[in-house]
Each structure stands twice: as structure tokens, then as C-alpha cells.
Amino acid sequence: MKRIIYSEIEGRSPQFYALAAILGVFILAALASAYYMEHNGHYVTGMNNQIVWGTPHIFAIFLIVAASGALNVASIGTVFSKTIYKPLGRFSALLAIAMLVGGLVVLVLDLGRPDRLIVAMTHYNFKSIFAWNIFLYVGFLVIVVAYLWVQMERRMNGYAKTAGMVAFLWRLILTTGTGSIFGFLVAREAYDSAIMAPLFIAMSFSFGLAAYILVLLATCRGSNREIGDRIVYKLGRLLGVFVSLVLYFTVVQHLANLYAAEHIGVEKFILLEGGVYTLLFWVGQVIIGGIIPLFLVFRPAKAGSQNSNRGIILASTLVIIGGFAQVYVIVIGGQAYPLNMFPGMEVSSSFNDGVIASYAPSLPEIGLGLGGVALTGLIVMIGIKLLRFLPESLADSEIDPHHAISVKSN
Amino acid sequence: MSRKVKHPTTTPGFDPVRRKFLSTMAAAAGVTLAPGVMLYGIARSTSAVARAPASAVSSDVRWGMLIDLNRCDNGCDDCVSACSKENGLQGHGRQSTDAQWIRKVDITNPETGASQSLPVMCQHCAEPPCVDVCPTGASFKRADGIVLVDKHTCIGCRYCMMACPYKARSFIHESLEDQKPHAPRGKGTVESCTLCVHRVDAGGQPACVEACSDTGGGAMLFGDLKDPNSEISQRVAKYATQQIRADLGLDPGVRYRNL
Structure with missing residues (x-):
């Protein structure tokens, strides 16, 4: 294998500045949305006393979960010693940092009192999984920055494997924490299950890799860098494995719930009678985010054909759409189903007890969420302009140790 | 020179x-x-008017409530209006976002048609999930069993609302006016029944209990569950009582009779 040369992108083209400006507009719109929500109070959003976590949480959770998954490409290279993935490692770590920051900003700006962030940083209840997560997020940022440093500083390259191992373990713990935010909620039938942790880990693998593939291909195209068909094909097949994993955990999650008579109600709601949630589950998560991407990445197409690359781009896009649908069903659907305070009884009150809660995302919520995505994009753009995250070429002949052999055998 | x-x-x-x-x-x-x-x-x-600083809250006391549903009238909501008046809860006519510290819940057995109406508020659990999940410790339980929110450290994350099995908490969705000095509230934070802690600390009883005995059916009894001589302890010892979602093992301080 040849020596990989990393370089900054030039970042002076009109397209670069135009894209940065567009992302900037989205970020400003998000800040305006946050100000509007805080100034008027959350009643201007779609959230209420039944659906307390709304669309900003969908974006935040998606970004945070995907962030840890985006780091997987680096882990495969350094921890699992797959040489072909090594040149992709730095960019994977950059995307992980950018997505986590984007998600956290959305989460903080949706707080009732975002001005009290300092309180959250100085007052800890160590029994709270939420408080643990604050440490896990901050720790993740520190560890991934260190991981990047040992990858980028030649004198420190010897520590890359150790740093990669720490980062890999930390990201597993982090997503366990994010999933357990829901898993530990004993009162809500849609959550209250240990499977939320591994389910979220599978989701992170899948969403993170899909986002990585799209951002990597877009960046290579935008900066005129070659990317080999072989590596795209491999990433696509790996995405297929992760998508299957998400489907597997989803089946187990619902099967276990269906077996228990006490959970039939909530399962019937999500799987059959939940209207928009049922639609998002079957069409959004299962078909668009699961079955079609699986077909696209595993269908018998010649590795590296133009057709195959297009299929992988489409599959990654669908996985992200399906991922948003899945997080929506988990977060909003799980809250919409009423608390079962009096099992077996019909319940009603002036406080919407016993009824399916209604929720419609409002414009400021969507604006805030999209701002988090835009911030992620802008961090990546600034990152690759300032530092050497990307190899000058990801052509198969440059990065694939088996390239020469496969060419010969052909 | x-x-x-x-x-x-x-x-x-x-x-x-x-x-x-x-x-x-x-x-x-x-x-x-x-x-x-x-x-x-x-x-x-x-x-x-508040508890003297010298007399710290003691864990020798556990404040609780016993609500006898045979005396709780279907159409009566005196406890609810007394709470709103006492704590300055004013609705904005928006049912899904207005705060409710106590509400009347109607339950019907779909098989027999038998129905009941009961007031539900913060159940002041001995093992409160809201306190467990609160990242900053703003949700806390006093030594005497009253579960409160520290309005200064609540960041409005609403995780406690996700965790509460009783839907007892409200998020303050908009600006407030004419607050009561003894019941401070704040936009962007979470709140719930305080068991009228300002009255209890001054030796009184919650406004809902008072209203229920004055104009309602006298269904609500407030007292110290740890004092064997208190009326509430004696009644709890004598009659079968229920806790909502007792299966969760949270040991709520609010008990119901004839549920």
C-alpha cells in the first residue's frame, strides 16, 4: 500500500462559500426559533404536558446516536486493523464530533431554561442517567479529539490503537446511556426495557455509517478527490449488516412486548392502530429504512459499478429517512400512548388522561432541529478546510492493499 | 543657579x-x-409564616394523605379549584399546555360499567422516579416525604415528566402573572403539587384537604403516616387502602380507600 497523503481542501470556491452561507442561514433560523420558543414559552411549539419531548429531540437524538456510529469507520481501521478503512479514520472522527455538537446544541436550546446550562454543568445528581450522559458526551468529545491527535501527529501514531480502543468502548457506553434514557423509564410501557440500549447501539451503527457514506461521497465530489468503487462497495455492504441488526432488535423488542398481555395495548397502538405512528413504523422505518436499503446493498450487482454506487447512495439516504421515522415513533409514539395508571379501566379527565395525545411538529421546532444538522455540516466544512482530515485520493489503487492482487487476477 | x-x-x-x-x-x-x-x-x-430555620425538616415525620372515594363526589372539584386559588394557577384556556397540580380522574370498568371519580396529584412517593432521573437534583424529596422542585436549579429538561407514572407534573409553557409569594413558579421549569408545603410548615394542612372538608364530602385526610396516634395512621391501620400503581414499588404517600 502506498503512503497516504492527507491535505486540507482549498475551500475558496464560490460553491464552498455558497454552501457555508446556506448552512449559516439555517443556523441563524435555528437561533431565531430557539429565541422565539424561549421568549413566548413552549406553548408556541407542538409540545405540551403529554408530549413533553418533541421534534427537537428527534433531531438531537438522531444526531447524537449517529455521532457515535460515525466513529465506527475509524474503529474498524485502528481497532480491528482493517487497512482499507484506515485512511477514512480521521474524517470519521471529525464527523462524529460535528454530529455530537450539532445534536447537543439542539438539545440545550430546547431546554425550558437553556440559560441555566451552567447549572447543568455544576449540579449533578449521580443517580440520574441524564447526568451520566452529560459526562459521556463531554468525555466522548475529549477522547475523540485525543484519538484524532494520535492519528494526525506522526510521533503519536503508535498510540492510535490504544486511543481507538478507548474511543470504541466509550462510544458503546455512550449509546448504552442514550438508549437507557428510555430503557430506564419504568412508568412508560413503550420504553421500560433493557433492549433499548442494544437497539440504540444498532441504530447508531446504521445511522452513523449512512451519514458517513453520504458526507464522505459529497465531500470527495465537492473537492474533486477520487474515491474508489471498492471502498464504497465495502461501506455499502457493511451498512447492510447494520440495517439488518436494527431490524433484528426491532423484531425482538416488539415480539417480547407482544408476548406480555399487559403490553398488548401499546403494541396494538404502534403496530396497528396508531395512525401516523403505525404508518411511520411500517412504511418509514421497516420498508424505506430497512427492506429497500437491504435490497439495494445486497442485490447481485457488480462491485464498483456505477450502478452499485448509486444504489449505495440511495440506500444511505433511505436509512437516514427511516432512522428519523424510527426515532419519531420511539420518542413521540411512546409518549402519545397514555400512561396506564388504572390497568383495565377506561380513564378520562381534564388533563388528557386515558387518551392518545396529539402532537404536530411546529415550524420553530423543525427550524431548531435543522439548525443542528446545518451546524454539523458547517463544522465538517470548516474542519476539512483547516486541517488534514481527508486523503488526497481514496482511489482503490491508493488505499486497498488487495488492489494489485485483484487487478492481476482479473 | x-x-x-x-x-x-x-x-x-x-x-x-x-x-x-x-x-x-x-x-x-x-x-x-x-x-x-x-x-x-x-x-x-x-x-x-414559614418553618423556622432552626426546626429542620425531620424524617421522623412522613406527610401523607388518605382519600376515601366513597365520600368523593363525581361532580365535585372543590379540591381542584382550592389548589388553583391557593397556588395562583391560572389557565390560559389551553388545555394541553395549562398546568394542573391536581385533577379529577374518572375511571370506568368497561365490563361492569362501574365508575368512580378520584383526585390525582403528585403522590409524593418514597422512591420518586422524578428525583432519580433529574440531572441537576432540582427534583428532590424532603426528609418529611414531600417531593418538590427547586425552581432555581430546574433546567426544564422535562425528564421527570417522562418518568412520573402519575402524570403529576406540568411544564410551565408561558409567561406567568400575579404569582403567589408562597408558591413561586417560573416559565420554562417543571412544577407539581407541593402538598402546600408553605401551609404544612406553618402547622396547617393542604388547601385541597381544607376545601374538601369545608364544602366537599370530607374525603381527604392529611397527616403524619409515621405517627401511630395520628388519625391517618389509625385509619390506614384499620381499613384496606390502595396506592395507584403499587406494583411499581414506589410507595406513594397518597393512599386511596375504596378504589
Whole structure:
């Protein structure tokens, strides 16, 4: 294998500045949305006393979960010693940092009192999984920055494997924490299950890799860098494995719930009678985010054909759409189903007890969420302009140790 | 040859601009601090209505409530209106976002048609999930069993609302006016029934209980569950009582009879 040369992108083209400006507009719109929500109070959003976590949480959770998954490409290279993935490692770590920051900003700006962030940083209840997560997020940022440093500083390259191992373990713990935010909620039938942790880990693998593939291909195209068909094909097949994993955990999650008579109600709601949630589950998560991407990445197409690359781009896009649908069903659907305070009884009150809660995302919520995505994009753009995250070429002949052999055998 | 030394007309080191600046700053600081000092004074002078600082909340007491549903009338919501009046809860006519600290819940058995109506509020659990999940410790349980929200450290994350099995908490969705000094609230934070802690600390009982005995059916009884001689303890010992979602093992301080 040849020596990989990393370089900054030039970042002076009109397209670069135009894209940065567009992302900037989205970020400003998000800040305006946050100000509007805080100034008027959350009643201007779609959230209420039944659906307390709304669309900003969908974006935040998606970004945070995907962030840890985006780091997987680096882990495969350094921890699992797959040489072909090594040149992709730095960019994977950059995307992980950018997505986590984007998600956290959305989460903080949706707080009732975002001005009290300092309180959250100085007052800890160590029994709270939420408080643990604050440490896990901050720790993740520190560890991934260190991981990047040992990858980028030649004198420190010897520590890359150790740093990669720490980062890999930390990201597993982090997503366990994010999933357990829901898993530990004993009162809500849609959550209250240990499977939320591994389910979220599978989701992170899948969403993170899909986002990585799209951002990597877009960046290579935008900066005129070659990317080999072989590596795209491999990433696509790996995405297929992760998508299957998400489907597997989803089946187990619902099967276990269906077996228990006490959970039939909530399962019937999500799987059959939940209207928009049922639609998002079957069409959004299962078909668009699961079955079609699986077909696209595993269908018998010649590795590296133009057709195959297009299929992988489409599959990654669908996985992200399906991922948003899945997080929506988990977060909003799980809250919409009423608390079962009096099992077996019909319940009603002036406080919407016993009824399916209604929720419609409002414009400021969507604006805030999209701002988090835009911030992620802008961090990546600034990152690759300032530092050497990307190899000058990801052509198969440059990065694939088996390239020469496969060419010969052909 | 002697040279005349020219003395400066002002003291060495004196800078009139600096002096003016300092005096302006001092005045500004005074104007800023004075109201705070005054409020502190007022707070001290009115602290007589609250529990004296010397008598710390004791875990020898566990405040609780017993609600007899045979005496709770379907159409009566005196407890709800008393709570709103006492704590200054004003709705904005928006049912899904207005705060409710106590509500009447109607339950019907779909097989037999038998129905009941009961007030539900914060159940003041011995093992409160809201306290467990709160990242900043703003949700807390006092030694005497009352579960409260510290309005100064609540960041409005709403995780406690996700965790509460009783839907007892409300998020303050909009600006507030005419707050009661004894029941401070704040936009962007979470709140719930305080068991009228300001009354309890002054030796009284919650407004809902008082209203229920004055104009309602006298269904609500407030007292110390740890004092074997209290009326509530004696009744709980004598009659079968229920806790909502007792299966969760949270040991709520609010008990129901004939549920």
C-alpha cells in the first residue's frame, strides 16, 4: 500500500462559500426559533404536558446516536486493523464530533431554561442517567479529539490503537446511556426495557455509517478527490449488516412486548392502530429504512459499478429517512400512548388522561432541529478546510492493499 | 543657579476622570444591590409564616394523605379549584399546555360499567422516579416525604415528566402573572403539587384537604403516616387502602380507600 497523503481542501470556491452561507442561514433560523420558543414559552411549539419531548429531540437524538456510529469507520481501521478503512479514520472522527455538537446544541436550546446550562454543568445528581450522559458526551468529545491527535501527529501514531480502543468502548457506553434514557423509564410501557440500549447501539451503527457514506461521497465530489468503487462497495455492504441488526432488535423488542398481555395495548397502538405512528413504523422505518436499503446493498450487482454506487447512495439516504421515522415513533409514539395508571379501566379527565395525545411538529421546532444538522455540516466544512482530515485520493489503487492482487487476477 | 521647581497643581497620581468613573460605578453598584438587600430584609421579616430555620425538616415525620372515594363526589372539584386559588394557577384556556397540580380522574370498568371519580396529584412517593432521573437534583424529596422542585436549579429538561407514572407534573409553557409569594413558579421549569408545603410548615394542612372538608364530602385526610396516634395512621391501620400503581414499588404517600 502506498503512503497516504492527507491535505486540507482549498475551500475558496464560490460553491464552498455558497454552501457555508446556506448552512449559516439555517443556523441563524435555528437561533431565531430557539429565541422565539424561549421568549413566548413552549406553548408556541407542538409540545405540551403529554408530549413533553418533541421534534427537537428527534433531531438531537438522531444526531447524537449517529455521532457515535460515525466513529465506527475509524474503529474498524485502528481497532480491528482493517487497512482499507484506515485512511477514512480521521474524517470519521471529525464527523462524529460535528454530529455530537450539532445534536447537543439542539438539545440545550430546547431546554425550558437553556440559560441555566451552567447549572447543568455544576449540579449533578449521580443517580440520574441524564447526568451520566452529560459526562459521556463531554468525555466522548475529549477522547475523540485525543484519538484524532494520535492519528494526525506522526510521533503519536503508535498510540492510535490504544486511543481507538478507548474511543470504541466509550462510544458503546455512550449509546448504552442514550438508549437507557428510555430503557430506564419504568412508568412508560413503550420504553421500560433493557433492549433499548442494544437497539440504540444498532441504530447508531446504521445511522452513523449512512451519514458517513453520504458526507464522505459529497465531500470527495465537492473537492474533486477520487474515491474508489471498492471502498464504497465495502461501506455499502457493511451498512447492510447494520440495517439488518436494527431490524433484528426491532423484531425482538416488539415480539417480547407482544408476548406480555399487559403490553398488548401499546403494541396494538404502534403496530396497528396508531395512525401516523403505525404508518411511520411500517412504511418509514421497516420498508424505506430497512427492506429497500437491504435490497439495494445486497442485490447481485457488480462491485464498483456505477450502478452499485448509486444504489449505495440511495440506500444511505433511505436509512437516514427511516432512522428519523424510527426515532419519531420511539420518542413521540411512546409518549402519545397514555400512561396506564388504572390497568383495565377506561380513564378520562381534564388533563388528557386515558387518551392518545396529539402532537404536530411546529415550524420553530423543525427550524431548531435543522439548525443542528446545518451546524454539523458547517463544522465538517470548516474542519476539512483547516486541517488534514481527508486523503488526497481514496482511489482503490491508493488505499486497498488487495488492489494489485485483484487487478492481476482479473 | 537655582531652578524653580514647577509644582503640579493637583496631587500626584490624581486622575479626575478615574475618580469620576469610580464614583459612578459605586453609585451604579448601590442602585443594583439596594433592591436585593431590601428584598432580603422583607424575606427575613416575613419568614415567620414559614418553618423556622432552626426546626429542620425531620424524617421522623412522613406527610401523607388518605382519600376515601366513597365520600368523593363525581361532580365535585372543590379540591381542584382550592389548589388553583391557593397556588395562583391560572389557565390560559389551553388545555394541553395549562398546568394542573391536581385533577379529577374518572375511571370506568368497561365490563361492569362501574365508575368512580378520584383526585390525582403528585403522590409524593418514597422512591420518586422524578428525583432519580433529574440531572441537576432540582427534583428532590424532603426528609418529611414531600417531593418538590427547586425552581432555581430546574433546567426544564422535562425528564421527570417522562418518568412520573402519575402524570403529576406540568411544564410551565408561558409567561406567568400575579404569582403567589408562597408558591413561586417560573416559565420554562417543571412544577407539581407541593402538598402546600408553605401551609404544612406553618402547622396547617393542604388547601385541597381544607376545601374538601369545608364544602366537599370530607374525603381527604392529611397527616403524619409515621405517627401511630395520628388519625391517618389509625385509619390506614384499620381499613384496606390502595396506592395507584403499587406494583411499581414506589410507595406513594397518597393512599386511596375504596378504589
